[in-house]
Amino acid sequence: MKAAILNSATKSLQIEEVDVPPVLPNQIKIKVKACGICGSDIHFILHGKMKATYSPCIPGHETSGEVVELGENTSRFSLGDRVVVSAGTSCGKCVHCLANRDNLCEEIGVLGFNQRGGFAEYLIVEERYLHKLPDDIPYAQGAILADAVSTPYHAIKYQGDLKPGETVAIIGCGGLGIHAVAIAKALGAGKIFAVDIDKGSLDNAVSYGADEVILLEKNMQVGKILKEKSGGIDLLADFSGFMPNIENSIRSMNRGGRIVLVGIGRIKLEIPMPFFIIERQIRITGSYGSDRRAIPELIQLYSEKKLDLTRSISGIHKLEEANEYLHALEDKKGNPIRFILNPELG
Ligand SMILES: [Zn+2]
Ligand SMILES: [Zn+2]
The missing domain is CATH 3.40.50.720 (NAD(P)-binding Rossmann-like Domain)
Structure with a gap:
């Protein structure tokens, strides 16, 4: 598959062909339809402020897409389902994870930083990181629920x-x-x-x-x-x-x-x-990230017409344009909120 790989020497992303790993038990493969470029990607990619813990590193932690393959032991999703992927990763077994407070997990990580993220044609993740995305929420708006919207939601509603x-x-x-x-x-x-x-x-x-x-x-x-x-x-x-x-x-x-x-x-x-x-x-x-409660509750607010994210999408671009829009976000060119990459374009 095509993916935007972090090149830490040149502090940029490089489009390359990489192998798609097999779908293991409890995992689901999604075809990426949208992945947001976050401010933390600027620090991570352009400034080398954080280190990836795996290689080759594929950033991107605000992902939405379509379910295309179901691993063994998965049960909550069907092929063709529209989904949002949580940005945070966790152990899934500790007292915090079991109480749906997974952003308190000792093993907390972020997709893209600790394991492959969404700047690629496909993303394979544990089923527990997925949330169903209703048909009336566009993929681009769904993607940013994973961080840009859920992180402040946790801060305002739960911590605040x-x-x-x-x-x-x-x-x-x-x-x-x-x-x-x-x-x-x-x-x-x-x-x-x-x-x-x-x-x-x-x-x-x-x-x-x-x-x-x-x-x-x-x-x-x-x-x-x-x-x-x-x-x-x-x-x-x-x-x-x-x-x-x-x-x-x-x-x-x-x-x-x-x-x-x-x-x-x-x-x-x-x-x-x-x-x-x-x-x-x-x-x-x-307040750090959000827990499992955020995305479903945000989808509910959206369906009650209390939340309109139309203006948050400042543009949808090809994977090949990732570097350009990382810089555009950093320079605030055109007063952007979120640029989205769609690997299906181009
Ligand atoms: Zn982020
Ligand atoms: Zn845990």
Whole structure:
């Protein structure tokens, strides 16, 4: 089959013919119809920031496609079924996995990084990673449910514990944060503030339901501005990884407020006013990926017409154009949200 292979020497993807492995018991083979290019692929492929644990490495962790072969012991799918593949991999046996909290698994991994991903004509995965995709959700929109939409969903709903009517602030409105805005809206948030350093990302946020935007400039105290504009934030989710924003936002939090850290930065987080946090019972928590609950619940929100991802698909391209669109995403050329690769094109 044709696949986009990581070449870590040239920091790019190379289209090559590779063998398709046999379908083992408990596995299902899908013909890839769409695979999203994620911001983490930029770090992984263009900057060599993360190392693949297998070779040849085929990235891509936002995959949808059609079931074309069923391994022994599989039972939930039929040939021709439309499916989405979870981005996260896990052991499937530990206490967390058995409780559907697989993103807490000790052996957590990500498709593409730890095993072959979706930048290829075919993908073979364990049946437990698959979710049925209804006919009315296009493959491209289905694919991004795997990470771009499910990661913020987990952050907002489960780690952030959003309740209807609450005031929400989203810092960082790129591929993930933008969907945090959409999800907060879908789950009935009151007022939504979107914060970013990029004007185009804030325009996207407005189109997804942000009530007010803050264009962040250097040394700006985002917390102070949020406090003035909102009177108090109940849920703040950070997708930027820039910890000074968190530090100065603590004072903008309401009693019982939650701060959810999703963006991964290398700056240390200092807690400047512990008593403020203690007395107001403010929770600071992390959120990583999503668990098995996310994709089916997102499909439900979609079917209730509470979630429209049409604008999230910035273009559907050939596998051969992967490098070009990795760079276009990094350069934010044309204000993209998600570019999709479809190996069936070209
Ligand atoms: Zn991703
Ligand atoms: Zn596990």
